[in-house]
Amino acid sequence: MDQLQKDLAEKAQVSDEERRVDEGLEKQREGFLQKAEILKAKSKEAIDDKRPARPPFVALWHSGTKPGVGPDATPEEKQEGRHRRLRALNTKHRKVFSTSPRDPHGRVIGPDETAGTGKQAPLNGIEAWGDSIFDFHRVASVPAVEDYILYSTGGRRLAWTKKHGETFVEDQLAMRERELGPQEVHPWPVAEAFKDIDRRVKMFQPFKDQGRNPLDEIEFGLREPFAPIAAAPLLQERVPFRLLPKKLVVHDPSRLLRASYRNLAEEPKDWDAKPDLVSVYRLELSEEGKKKLKEEDNMLEKLRKEGNKALANFLESPTSENMPPDQGILFHTGEQEELGPSTPALFFVHGPTPIKQPIEEAHVYLSPHHLVGKGNHSYAFKVDWEVPRSMVVPDHLCDICVIEKGLTIVLKEDGPKGERKNPQWNQRLGEVVEGVVSTAIDCCGKEVLYKIQPRRLRTKKQYHGPLRVIHTGVEYQNPEDGPLCKHLVEGEQPPSLTASVSVVAKLSHPYDYHLPHEAKSYQAFPTHFFQHFTGSNQLRPLRDPFPIGAVVPQFYGYYVPEADNKPMIFDKKVPGSGVPGDVGEATWKATKLKYDYRSPIMLLEYCGRAIPDDVRELSIDDRRTCASLFLRMHNGGWVQGSPYTRNVLMQSGPIDTSPLSRIVNGMNERSDLRQTMFRLIDFGRSEEFGWKTGDRIEEEGKVMELFELPHHT
Numbered sequence: 001m002d003q004l005q006k007d008l009a010e011k012a013q014v015s016d017e018e019r020r021v022d023e024g025l026e027k028q029r030e031g032f033l034q035k036a037e038i039l040k041a042k043s044k045e046a047i048d049d050k051r052p053a054r055p056p057f058v059a060l061w062h063s064g065t066k067p068g069v070g071p072d073a074t075p076e077e078k079q080e081g082r083h084r085r086l087r088a089l090n091t092k093h094r095k096v097f098s099t100s101p102r103d104p105h106g107r108v109i110g111p112d113e114t115a116g117t118g119k120q121a122p123l124n125g126i127e128a129w130g131d132s133i134f135d136f137h138r139v140a141s142v143p144a145v146e147d148y149i150l151y152s153t154g155g156r157r158l159a160w161t162k163k164h165g166e167t168f169v170e171d172q173l174a175m176r177e178r179e180l181g182p183q184e185v186h187p188w189p190v191a192e193a194f195k196d197i198d199r200r201v202k203m204f205q206p207f208k209d210q211g212r213n214p215l216d217e218i219e220f221g222l223r224e225p226f227a228p229i230a231a232a233p234l235l236q237e238r239v240p241f242r243l244l245p246k247k248l249v250v251h252d253p254s255r256l257l258r259a260s261y262r263n264l265a266e267e268p269k270d271w272d273a274k275p276d277l278v279s280v281y282r283l284e285l286s287e288e289g290k291k292k293l294k295e296e297d298n299m300l301e302k303l304r305k306e307g308n309k310a311l312a313n314f315l316e317s318p319t320s321e322n323m324p325p326d327q328g329i330l331f332h333t334g335e336q337e338e339l340g341p342s343t344p345a346l347f348f349v350h351g352p353t354p355i356k357q358p359i360e361e362a363h364v365y366l367s368p369h370h371l372v373g374k375g376n377h378s379y380a381f382k383v384d385w386e387v388p389r390s391m392v393v394p395d396h397l398c399d400i401c402v403i404e405k406g407l408t409i410v411l412k413e414d415g416p417k418g419e420r421k422n423p424q425w426n427q428r429l430g431e432v433v434e435g436v437v438s439t440a441i442d443c444c445g446k447e448v449l450y451k452i453q454p455r456r457l458r459t460k461k462q463y464h465g466p467l468r469v470i471h472t473g474v475e476y477q478n479p480e481d482g483p484l485c486k487h488l489v490e491g492e493q494p495p496s497l498t499a500s501v502s503v504v505a506k507l508s509h510p511y512d513y514h515l516p517h518e519a520k521s522y523q524a525f526p527t528h529f530f531q532h533f534t535g536s537n538q539l540r541p542l543r544d545p546f547p548i549g550a551v552v553p554q555f556y557g558y559y560v561p562e563a564d565n566k567p568m569i570f571d572k573k574v575p576g577s578g579v580p581g582d583v584g585e586a587t588w589k590a591t592k593l594k595y596d597y598r599s600p601i602m603l604l605e606y607c608g609r610a611i612p613d614d615v616r617e618l619s620i621d622d623r624r625t626c627a628s629l630f631l632r633m634h635n636g637g638w639v640q641g642s643p644y645t646r647n648v649l650m651q652s653g654p655i656d657t658s659p660l661s662r663i664v665n666g667m668n669e670r671s672d673l674r675q676t677m678f679r680l681i682d683f684g685r686s687e688e689f690g691w692k693t694g695d696r697i698e699e700e701g702k703v704m705e706l707f708e709l710p711h712h713t
């Protein structure tokens with residue numbers, strides 16, 4: 001038995017009670033052990049090894065539940081025992097389990113020496129980042145002294161190791177070099193949900209002639225809010241400040257804007273049962289919000305300039321090596337079929353991705369039957385938010401239009417038999433080489449077989465060299481400018497120019513100051529509080545890594561009643577029959593109905609329900625994730641100010657998957673597979689703090705206590 005196996009056997013004996021190997025991880029474990037053996041072999045040559053190298057060990061940390069099953073249990077009993085442990089709430093599935101070996105003659109790693117040495121600048125200010133749980137490890141700061149342990153990540157260790165020339169873990173760390181750093185994860189696009197909803201709506205109501213005339217206004221309020229047949233999908237994507245609608249028309253038949261109620265349940269269920277009382281609100285941005293809006297505009301302007309520059313550079317000497325991203329399609333004709341020297345391929349230039357224009361108007365529908373929560377200062381309703389569709393659905397580019405137009409131009413220039421073709425296009429100035437994946441579409445008749453190679457599609461044969469550029473003039477299409485082209489009209493033409501999404505409207509008790517304060521907090525938060533990232537972070541005092549979803553809900557604007565605006569009745573001339581898209585012209589009528597108080601409205605992403613009051617109903621990993629949200633706020637310079645279970649929400653994840661797959665995940669009996677996502681809410685008492693002030697320390701203590709996390713977790 002070599003040393004490694006001995007170590008393993010010893011380890012197994014000592015910790016059999018506590019450490020259980022997960023079946024799913026077994027394979028990876030073997031991989032790691034093999035690596036460990038290679039390392040071991042290397043180290044034998046290099047050093048006189050008295051210190052047992054601790055092999056990386058993939059295990060679940062599991063404590064508190066009774067030992068599984070005895071050695072003489074049947075396979076079924078063992079299986080059941082394993083399942084029980086995997087399901088157990090106190091089984092850690094996310095744990096730093098590996099120990100990175102040190103060169104026994106290596107330097108001492110000082111306490112904060114690995115800080116600032118991460119692989120790339122952290123996107124959220126937290127440097128301890130790893131793309132998988134395997135990337136985190138314990139490392140002895142003093143070589144050969146096993147008990148003085150630092151927690152580190154591959155990236156930091158690599159940087160330190162390089163700096164100090166310690167070659168002991170070269171192999172293991174080499175893979176780090178090739179890895180991507182943290183990436184932003186984007187929520188599953190709501191535009192996807194509309195494809196399905198639109199199909200259903202169109203069965204009842206074909207596309208109304210909206211938008212055919214560019215002077216047409218987008219018509220709001222023509223559909224039935226909360227109609228089950230086309231229930232509004234959750235909006236979870238970030239909306240930049242520059243696209244928050246400036247005016248919000250609030251539809252409120254039950255006068256919920258008063259924000260103090262007795263019997264909500266007695267209100268009629270039918271949307272049309274009461275006159276539709278509307279108020280006009282306007283977006284109120286704080287100084288911080290305005291600043292961010294400006295930054296967004298500047299950033300877009302910068303990107304636009306860069307795009308123009310990339311195109312101009314390309315046009316100066318067009319080759320396959322300097323194609324501008326997203327401004328054209330590389331197109332192989334029959335002449336780029338053969339490997340080897342080739343005549344130039346075609347490049348069809350099309351318009352750039354349009355910059356979305358500010359949104360003037362949106363509508364919101366408040367129903368007494370969609371209350372999702374109440375607090376000491378507020379009510380929160382799920383609302384239908386009707387926005388111009390182009391705000392949440394990207395414009396379309398039709399590849400077929402680009403190619404058809406491009407080929408028409410080529411034919412016209414060259415003549416039907418190519419008799420006018422410029423001789424330079426017949427020179428074999430480029431080369432076709434073998435590529436990766438093949439996705440070729442045939443088109444355009446028998447004589448010349450064209451192979452289309454649209455953007456991002458990889459083909460087997462790749463052309464390298466100079467390109468023949470054709471300006472097609474084809475632009476992105478937006479249904480607001482008229483019907484889509486014949487290739488897109490079938491699948492993409494929407495049933496109306498607006499789209500309803502589901503968000504939360506938070507209303508404030510009369511004259512309470514918390515909501516305006518909270519709105520300011522949202523606008524002052526660093527952007528990374530709203531972003532989801534790949535991989536995991538580590539933050540003291542938590543030792544084990546946690547996932548990096550957004551900390552807070554998306555902020556969709558803070559609205560106040562327009563000065564001197566009187567509520568009016570919104571009258572659809574053709575009353576809705578319950579079918580979405582049921583069309584009629586709307587008129588506004590004066591009314592004697594009024595409000596003593598109309599609450600401001602803050603629109604937020606819906607983030608699920610509150611976590612259980614008894615946090616022990618959550619798994620240990622989930623409890624740590626909840627605590628991590630507060631720690632991340634602290635790390636970003638904020639205290640939340642109200643650390644209670646009712647202010648932590650949960651929903652199933654992950655964020656970039658469809659609602660259906662989240663439901664499926666949510667049914668899993670293993671908490672780690674449910675991939676629950678957590679979010680903090682309620683920033684009515686949040687404050688920015690100076691570094692190392694007491695507030696933060698105090699809240700950290702409360703949080704660790706709230707989630708029953710003793711200081712060694």
Ligand SMILES: Nc1ncnc2c1ncn2[C@@H]1O[C@H](COP(=O)(O)OP(=O)(O)OP(=O)(O)O)[C@@H](O)[C@H]1O
Pocket residue numbers: 372373374375376377378379380504506514553604605606607608609610642646647649681682683684
């Ligand atoms: N973004 C959201 N998604 C889902 N539910 C929400 C959301 N925001 C608020 N809620 C629900 O509304 C309740 C009240 O909201 P919130 O905690 O923000 O208000 P509050 O009046 O400031 O509360 P507190 O009484 O804790 O001071 C929450 O406990 C939650 O149930």
Ligand SMILES: [Mg+2]
Pocket residue numbers: 375376646647681682
């Ligand atoms: Mg609250």
Ligand SMILES: [Zn+2]
Pocket residue numbers: 398399400401402485486487488
């Ligand atoms: Zn088209």
